[in-house]
Amino acid sequence: MSIPAELRYTAEHEWVAIAGETATIGITDYAAQALGDVVYVSLPTVGTTVTAGDPCGEVESYKSVSELYCPVDGEVTEVNEELDDDPGLINAEPYGLGWMFRVRLTSGGADTPGLLSPTEYEELSKSTG
């Protein structure tokens, strides 16, 4: 199970890549493995204002469905439309082609409460998994 060092994480098993004012969000390898094969994702609409901690979509696998939480404050600028045709990308490359949506940050950024360092996330996924 991989936890790239350059990303930030959440307790809901999502990752955030912050570059300048843009945050890219997806679910972690751990989450993708725990869910099993993803069959459908519902993502927020471009232009939506999102708030850290609020549900903003769903990830559905064969086994179950989970809510997607927005880890940061901002406005959705882009969603990964490839996932509509090929949700399996989330399992194949959770940190790459399986990214989910991008947000233009309005506040907080990397300092948003609730964001975890790779070490903290590793601890968390060990204790829950």
Place this chain on the structure above:
Amino acid sequence: MPLYGSELGPDITPYEAGLGRVVRLDKPGDFVGRAALAERAATGPRRTLVGLLVASRRVPRHGYLVVSGAGPGASTGPRAGDVVGVVTSGGPSPSMGTPIAMAYVATDAVAGPFLIDIRGREEPASVTELPFYDRRKRR
């Protein structure tokens, strides 16, 4: 196939689950529930187990409500928006290409059309024969 805990349980009769054939009311001696089952056998089931195909990629799960999608023109039976049943099992089906579900629905609503309330948004569903997939028939 009915599974105990989903399609079968203490409040579901064998007639509702499509298993009436396993009840022998004429066997010698009495058994627990005989009188109650004889009455149900005579009146017919109030609800019945149906297979549903969902016209969406969102997947119905155990416990989701089935709502009638009947048009306003329907003079008898349930009206559009009435809750007519509940999903007992559901999941994505690679063989069928759509999500599938089993649900108990009121006998007078069994013809559909149905909507399934999937976490607040209703998705259309149509009735299909059980079992969902028979490789001898469809190959």
